Amino acid sequence: MGLHLKRSKQPARAFEEVFAEHLDALYRTALRLCRGHEADAEDLLQDSALRSFTHFDQLKDPSSARAWLFTILTRTHLNRVRSAGRRAEATSTDLDERAFEAALAEWMPMRSPAEEVERRQLGEELVKALDQLPAELRGAVWLVDVEGFTQREAAGMQDVPEGTVASRLFRGRRQLRIALEAAAREARIWRNQ
């Protein structure tokens, strides 16, 4: 509702208001995409902000501003990772449908009740595990599981089919599970000592 009013203001001012509204979420996403490197995250965010500002007139539906800003952030990041290989960042090879189904079939049920572990400790382990994921998997997990975008929205942001996002989510969650279970095990050992 407010966004429609904002659009009637000067475009530059309207952009700043929209950007400010989503800045914290964009910042933490940039931080995770850059594996916790604050300077890189700020650089990525600034690059994305300037691109968004330049193309703000292309945002036709103000209610989709959040997804639009995240799309620019995500694609800017992926372009950086893919181009020139100037960051030593792993990228993933996506699974085809058969391989994805085979991987799904191999899933063993989880046992560790990770809820028992201190949230703070688990948070640190999760961040470490997230940062070790290849860029595409990390992006998919963060966008869907943390920022709450749908799989379809994340697919649009990463410019891949929905099935690819599903496969990336599965593989990302599979790796995170290992970290969460290890943290839970360790916490139990400490508690029982």
Add this chain to the structure above:
Amino acid sequence: MTMQCGRARRLLWPDVGPREATAEVLGAREHASGCEACQSFLHDMLRIQGQVGHIAPRPTAPVEVRDRLFQAIARARTATKAPAPAARLRQILIAGIAALLALSLSLLGYLAVRGGSGESNTLGSIVEDRLRAEKGAGLVSSDSLQVAQWLAERLPFAVQVPLFPEARLTGARLLVANHQSGAVVEYQVQGRGLSYYVLSGGGVGLQQDVRLSAGNGYRVASWHDAGLTHALVGILPGSKLRELARYCIHQMMV
């Protein structure tokens, strides 16, 4: 059986919205209702998703990052702003007034040479004050964006409003000194006033040497870059002023 589980899990994969109830999807549902491993899988996916969403740290953007981002946007806005016809007309008018005032200043300068330097200073100050009033008295604001925009609308060069730790931005005003137009951005640091001056005229290229000087109880840290003179003026220790100047230069380079 193994592939059947894989196919069922693929078809029932969570977070894809409503599914069309095709024969295959119905078959997958039937399979999952009798397969403990598939039920566990679907439960685990939602559980991991919930845990990740719950425990992931959500830091907020630090103030200095926020400020630097908005400064970058403000610079982009100033750089891309094409003058509208009305703005062009205003620019022509301002240029005309400036030319008229420059002529008046020259005339006053000539009269001053003839009439003595004391009178020259007084008349020069009067004209400069008039010129200052012509451009608007000042702005009281703690919003760096608003200050930058206000200055951008009144000066022929862009002024980056620096942000200092422990300093509170209080506003800005215009300055005309020695026939040069400029900006003064005002801050409060530890209960004392701090002024940041930017004047047209200065060395070419970035000269990071900060010079410290003092007068009438005030300390001044000054430096030049690309045709502008910068100065920080306040009743602060020289080391503190130099530190703030370095901070300022760093922000400009970023």
